[in-house]
Structures are given as structure tokens and as C-alpha cells.
Amino acid sequence: MLSQQDMLEAERHGKQVRSIYVYEAPVRLWHWINALAMVVLAVTGYFIGLPLPTQPGEAATHFLMGYIRFAHFAAAYIFGIGLVGRIYWAFVGNHHAKQIFKLPITNPQWWSEVFFELRWYLFLEKYPKKYVGHNPMAQLMMFFFFTVLAVGMVFTGFALYSEGAGLGHWSDRLFGWVIPALGGSMQVHNLHRLGMWIMMTFALVHVYAAIREDIMSRQSLISTMISGWRMFKD
Amino acid sequence: MTETFYEVLRRQGITRRSFLKFCSLTATSLGLGSAAAPRIAHALENKPRTPVLWLHGLECTCCSESFIRSAHPLTKDVVLSMLSLDYDDTLMAAAGHQAEAILDEVKKKYKGNYIVAVEGNPPLNEDGMFCIQGGRPFVEKLRETCADAKAIISWGACASYGCVQAAKPNPTRATPVHKVITDKPIINVPGCPPIAEVMTGVVTYMLTFDRIPELDRQGRPKMFYGQRIHDKCYRRGHFDAGQFAEAWDDEGARKGYCLYKMGCKGPTTYNACSSMRWNGGVSWPVQSGHGCIGCSEEGFWDKGSFYDRVTDIKAFGVEANADSIGKAAAGTVGAAIAAHAAVTALARARQKAGESASTSEEQKGEK
Numbered sequence: 001m002l003s004q005q006d007m008l009e010a011e012r013h014g015k016q017v018r019s020i021y022v023y024e025a026p027v028r029l030w031h032w033i034n035a036l037a038m039v040v041l042a043v044t045g046y047f048i049g050l051p052l053p054t055q056p057g058e059a060a061t062h063f064l065m066g067y068i069r070f071a072h073f074a075a076a077y078i079f080g081i082g083l084v085g086r087i088y089w090a091f092v093g094n095h096h097a098k099q100i101f102k103l104p105i106t107n108p109q110w111w112s113e114v115f116f117e118l119r120w121y122l123f124l125e126k127y128p129k130k131y132v133g134h135n136p137m138a139q140l141m142m143f144f145f146f147t148v149l150a151v152g153m154v155f156t157g158f159a160l161y162s163e164g165a166g167l168g169h170w171s172d173r174l175f176g177w178v179i180p181a182l183g184g185s186m187q188v189h190n191l192h193r194l195g196m197w198i199m200m201t202f203a204l205v206h207v208y209a210a211i212r213e214d215i216m217s218r219q220s221l222i223s224t225m226i227s228g229w230r231m232f233k234d
Numbered sequence: 235m236t237e238t239f240y241e242v243l244r245r246q247g248i249t250r251r252s253f254l255k256f257c258s259l260t261a262t263s264l265g266l267g268s269a270a271a272p273r274i275a276h277a278l279e280n281k282p283r284t285p286v287l288w289l290h291g292l293e294c295t296c297c298s299e300s301f302i303r304s305a306h307p308l309t310k311d312v313v314l315s316m317l318s319l320d321y322d323d324t325l326m327a328a329a330g331h332q333a334e335a336i337l338d339e340v341k342k343k344y345k346g347n348y349i350v351a352v353e354g355n356p357p358l359n360e361d362g363m364f365c366i367q368g369g370r371p372f373v374e375k376l377r378e379t380c381a382d383a384k385a386i387i388s389w390g391a392c393a394s395y396g397c398v399q400a401a402k403p404n405p406t407r408a409t410p411v412h413k414v415i416t417d418k419p420i421i422n423v424p425g426c427p428p429i430a431e432v433m434t435g436v437v438t439y440m441l442t443f444d445r446i447p448e449l450d451r452q453g454r455p456k457m458f459y460g461q462r463i464h465d466k467c468y469r470r471g472h473f474d475a476g477q478f479a480e481a482w483d484d485e486g487a488r489k490g491y492c493l494y495k496m497g498c499k500g501p502t503t504y505n506a507c508s509s510m511r512w513n514g515g516v517s518w519p520v521q522s523g524h525g526c527i528g529c530s531e532e533g534f535w536d537k538g539s540f541y542d543r544v545t546d547i548k549a550f551g552v553e554a555n556a557d558s559i560g561k562a563a564a565g566t567v568g569a570a571i572a573a574h575a576a577v578t579a580l581a582r583a584r585q586k587a588g589e590s591a592s593t594s595e596e597q598k599g600e601k
Contacts, residue, residue, distance in 0.1 A: 049544050050557070051495060054486050055476045064476030121574070123581055163501075167450065167460050180452050185462075185502035186528065186537045190547045190556050197560020201567045208571045212578060 004109075006132045019231045020132055022096050022224055030086050031225055033078065038199065040075040044068050045196050049189070073161060080154045096133040100142040110136050128217040132230060138209065145202035149195060156182070156192040239278040239441075253278075260438050263431060263510075265457060277442045284441055285340050285348040287379055288322035291372045292365050292399045292408050293354025297390040298324055300427035303513065304434045320348075323367070334368045337375075341382050349440065350380050351387040355396060356414055357406035364406040376414065385419045385446050386411065387436065391529060394422035394453075401535035412453060419446050422453040426529035429510055432458045452532070454504065463500035463526050466508040469493070487523065497541035498525025505530040 023031075047068050055062045090101045104110045117137030119125045129135065134142060159178035162171035163185060182188050214221040220231040243253055257278070258271040290298075319325070321336050328336065340348055357364035362371030380386055388411045391397035399408040412420045423436055436455055439447045447455040464470065472478070472492040479487035480495055487496075494501070500508070503526050511518040519526055525541075528534045538545025544555045 051476060051478060054478045054480060054491065059471045059475040059477055062475035062477065066474040068476075123577060163462060164465065166465075167456060177451060180532070184532045184537065185504075186499065186531065186545060187547070189502060190538075190545060193544060193556035194547060194559060197556060197563060201560070201564045204564065204567055204571060208575065212575070216578065216582070 019229045021228055022132055022230045023228045024093055026089050027097055028225055028228055030082055034082050037075045037079040040071055042196055042200055044072040049193055076157050083150055099133050099139050100147050103143050114140055130219055149199055153195045156188050274442050283318035285318045285320045285344050286351055288351045290323055291354030291356050293392045296427040297353045300430045301433050304430035337379055345382045347384055349385055350383040351389055352393045352411050353389040354392045355408050355410055357408045359407040380415045380418055383418055388420055388422045390428055391424050391426040394424040395532040398535055420453055421446055424530040429506055431510055432506055458506045459504045463503045463505055463508045467500055493525040496525050497543055499528030500526040503528040503531050
């Protein structure tokens with residue numbers, strides 16, 4: 001979490017083994033399943049709001065919207081249950097597994113490193129710092145644009161799901177209150193769609209930053225999310 | 235002594251046969267099964283009529299218009315002639331001081347035992363001066379009349395949510411009844427207007443069972459507002475198949491395809507239109523080829539166009555829809571990433587050039 005600690009850890013290990021085990025298997029598995037679920041959710045969600053061109057022939061021979069909605073709901077269950085599992089792992093996993101759930105906002109050192117990272121991305125710093133997990137800037141972005149937003153998407157999403165599932169369904173009992181609280185069904189639909197756009201925009205940044213850091217910071221990022229090991233190239 | 239419903243019905247020349255028919259039809263429309271019909275009959279035969287005071291605030295009287303068209307053969311007789319509707323300024327014969335005196339009389343005689351039905355809502359700005367009745371603000375009359383009531387029925391979108399007079403910027407500060415009267419059970423019966431049979435159904439339920447119907451989170455009777463228009467729509471098959479009308483005059487519109495793309499609010503509107511329909515089951519908006527406008531939903535005037543699916547989000551000072559905001563954000567960020575990547579590549583190339591010029595030992599020492 002802190003650059004100094006991580007640097008020490010990295011250097012100590014780096015000199016000897018040049019790699020550290022960061023992401024445990026459940027975190028890696030969740031990451032890729034979650035990524036796939038998000039792609040399915042975004043694409044199907046887009047076409048639920050603005051459907052594809054009308055289908056020819058008899059209604060009985062088609063079930064296009066039905067399949068699109070099925071895929072959306074199935075992926076939503078995977079996304080939601082995955083998120084619950086990931087929160088569980090934040091409690092039992094290693095300290096890197098907790099990073100995207102809590103920010104050390106009272107630590108001035110952490111804040112100064114957030115600004116260091118900002119300068120690094122603005123080309124104002126010549127050499128990057130090395131981190132075992134997320135860098136503080138990435139952690140901050142992850143917290144707001146993934147963790148908080150994902151919880152919001154689960155709440156609004158399952159609230160909308162409860163409208164079709166009916167009064168008394170578990171989704172209605174757990175999340176039905178969201179609809180009047182946010183100003184009605186139409187508004188919740190709109191906010192849910194806006195959330196999709198924010199998450200997809202963040203996904204662009206996330207993928208770009210991962211590829212860039214993999215090249216520029218001389219430490220592995222993408223392969224780390226596959227193998228779990230962070231390799232340091234010097 | 236007040237008469238029972240049955241006594242009044244018979245006095246009005248309604249046969250026992252018609253009366254029993256009404257009871258069984260009411261049981262069916264409430265979804266109660268045949269065993270409930272005798273219970274309804276028993277209640278109407280034995281219970282003294284509950285007085286109903288019908289107040290009108292800021293409204294257009296469309297609720298009354300709907301109510302008096304209740305198509306059931308006997309409902310309009312029962313509710314207009316037989317229901318002890320002791321006060322309703324648009325329907326009653328009395329006028330002036332004579333009319334206003336009835337309010338006081340019922341309040342005293344049936345303390346805690348009468349129902350107040352409110353059509354429209356009170357404006358609160360300028361001490362309620364935007365709606366004056368009998369020489370004083372409506373809000374005062376509403377507060378006084380409701381003080382000793384057993385329960386309150388909020389008729390229509392006006393009383394339940396505010397409707398058009400509460401739409402932004404709401405200059406008179408028209409306020410739904412449940413935000414003014416907070417200490418009484420309130421039944422919201424939204425719609426602009428509500429379906430006639432829903433209105434008579436709610437009243438009949440309350441008189442029969444002597445309790446208010448089961449309500450959802452927004453205070454609406456679950457039996458009529460438990461499902462969306464979309465869930466019971468006869469065009470739902472076309473929705474699931476992906477068959478939509480894409481213009482008002484295209485092939486899809488003629489074939490009766492789903493009106494989702496034309497902005498139908500059926501999927502976001504809770505009401506009984508698609509199952510009970512209007513004017514005695516003759517038709518309803520979607521059947522006549524126009525999408526639902528969501529008139530029974532809170533603030534439906536302020537929720538964007540009636541003809542868009544992805545409507546404007548009017549929050550945080552933004553008036554744009556999710557797609558235009560999202561595409562602008564994704565486009566800007568995408569361009570920024572491309573620019574950032576280009577600068578990175580340039581800086582890296584320059585650094586590499588510098589590295590080969592200076593000795594590699596120096597570079598390592600610096601790190």
C-alpha cells in the first residue's frame with residue numbers, strides 16, 4: 001500500500017527472487033469472470049435500452065429480447081454474486097485483496113503518493129515508483145469507479161430486476177426500496193444506464209493504464225493478473 | 235339511524251338478484267373467489283354506511299369524471315346513490331353555507347369514523363392562497379376535515395404525487411396529500427385519472443372488510459398497482475420477440491407491435507390498465523396504438539419525453555440522457571488516452587535516444 005513498505009518488500013524480494021506473489025487465485029479468477037460479465041452486461045444492457053431493428057415474421061418464431069434480457073440477468077447474477085464473494089475474500093485474503101475496498105485517507109504519505117502518481121502520469125516525474133499491488137492513484141480510481149459504482153449498479157440493477165420478478169421476490173424485499181428512493185422506475189433505468197457508461201469509460205482507462213505501466217514501470221501487471229506473480233525487470 | 239347499503243339499494247328499486255350479481259362480480263374483480271361474494275353481500279346488508287367526504291383541491295376533476303363512468307352496471311348506483319357521499323362540491327345539490335355546514339356536522343357526528351377522499355392537492359405557497367374555498371385556503375379545510383377521519387383516499391396523480399401543478403418549477407408549491415397529513419392512514423390511488431373500477435374497487439374493499447387494502451411501499455393498493463403495465467400487456471409477446479413499431483405509421487405500428495421504441499412507459503408504470511382496461515374494458519392507450527405515458531408514476535411530467543425510451547436525466551443540474559452523457563465521456567476519455575499514449579511513446583523514444591548517448595553506467599547509478 002505504501003510506497004516505502006512496498007519498495008522495501010520489492011527490493012528485498014527483487015534482489016533475491018525478482019518476483020512476488022500478489023494476487024491469490026480467487027482474486028484472479030474473479031477478475032476475469034467479472035470482466036467477462038461486465039462485457040456481457042454492457043452490450044446486452046445497451047440493447048435493452050435501445051433494441052435492435054425489428055424482427056420480421058411471426059412473434060412466435062422469435063425470442064430476441066427474451067434472450068438478450070436472459071443474458072443480462074444471468075450475467076448480473078454472476079456479477080453480483082462475484083462481488084459478494086470478492087468482498088468475502090477481502091476479509092480472508094492477503095492485504096492486497098483489501099486494497100480496492102478501503103482507502104487510507106488519513107495517511108498524508110498515501111496522499112502525497114497519489115499526487116506523485118498524478119505527476120508521473122502527467123510526465124512530470126522521470127521514474128515511476130514500484131508497487132506490489134495497486135499504486136495509490138490506481139487504488140483511488142478503483143475504489144470510486146469500480147467498488148462504489150459496482151455496488152450502485154447491483155442495487156439499481158436488482159431493483160429493476162425486482163419489477164419483473166414481482167412483489168415479495170427476494171430482489172424486491174432487498175432492493176425494491178431503491179426505486180422510490182431514487183425517484184421512480186424511469187429515473188432508476190436512466191441512472192443504471194449512466195452507470196454503465198461510467199464503468200465502460202473507466203474500463204478504457206483501466207486497460208490503458210495496465211498496458212502502459214506494464215511497459216513503462218518495468219514491472220509486470222497483465223501477467224500478474226494471470227499468474228499472481230509480480231515480476232520486476234530491474 | 236343510518237341505513238345499510240342493502241336497504242338503500244332496495245329503496246332505489248334494485249332487485250336482490252342484481253344486488254347479488256354485483257357482489258359476486260365485485261368479489262371476482264378483487265380476485266377473491268366465489269366464497270367472498272356472500273361475505274360482501276352480508277357486509278352490505280348489515281353495516282351502516284360509512285360517510286365519505288370528497289374534497290377537491292387543485293385538480294381538473296378528471297378523477298370524478300372517471301369515477302362516475304364506472305362501467306359496472308351497479309357500481310355507479312351503489313357509489314353515487316348508496317355510498318353515503320355526504321359532501322362533494324362538484325356533485326352535491328347544496329351550495330354555500332349550507333354545503334360547508336355538512337362538513338362540520340359529519341365531523342362531529344361520525345368522529346373518527348368517516349373517510350375523506352381527496353381529489354387534487356393543496357398548494358402551500360403564499361399560505362395556500364392559490365386555492366380558496368368557502369373564503370379560506372383549501373389546505374386549512376383539508377387539515378380540519380382530516381383531523382377526525384378514519385382514513386384518507388388520495389384520488390389520482392394530483393393527490394398522490396402532485397401531477398402537473400407540481401411539475402417543475404411548481405410555482406404554487408402544490409404538495410401531495412401525504413406530505414401535508416402525516417398522522418392518518420392514506421391510500422394513494424394514482425393515475426390521471428385512475429381507472430373507474432379501481433376507484434370503486436378500493437371503496438368497496440374498505441367498506442366490505444372495514445380495513446384499508448394492503449399497500450405497497452408507495453402507499454398504493456397492491457391488488458391494482460402490484461404489477462407494471464408491461465407485465466400484463468397484450469403486446470408483450472412482440473416485445474420478447476424483438477418486434478417493435480419504429481414509427482407511428484410503419485408496418486410494425488399497423489401490425490400492433492410493441493411500442494417500446496416509441497417511448498412507451500409501460501415497463502416503468504404500475505397500474506391495472508393492461509388487465510382491467512378502460513370504459514368497461516373497451517380499450518386502453520396501448521390498444522389504441524399510443525404508448526403508455528406513465529401517468530400513475532411519481533412526477534411523470536418531469537421524467538423526460540413521453541416518446542423516448544432513454545429519457546433525459548434531470549438531476550445534478552444536467553438535462554441530457556444517459557447515452558449522450560456516456561458517449562461524450564467515453565469519447566473524451568478515449569481521445570485523452572490516445573494523446574497520452576502518443577506522448578508516452580515520444581517521451582520513451584527520446585529517453586532511449588538519451589540512454590544510448592550517455593553511458594549505461596550513469597543510468598544505473600541514477601536509479
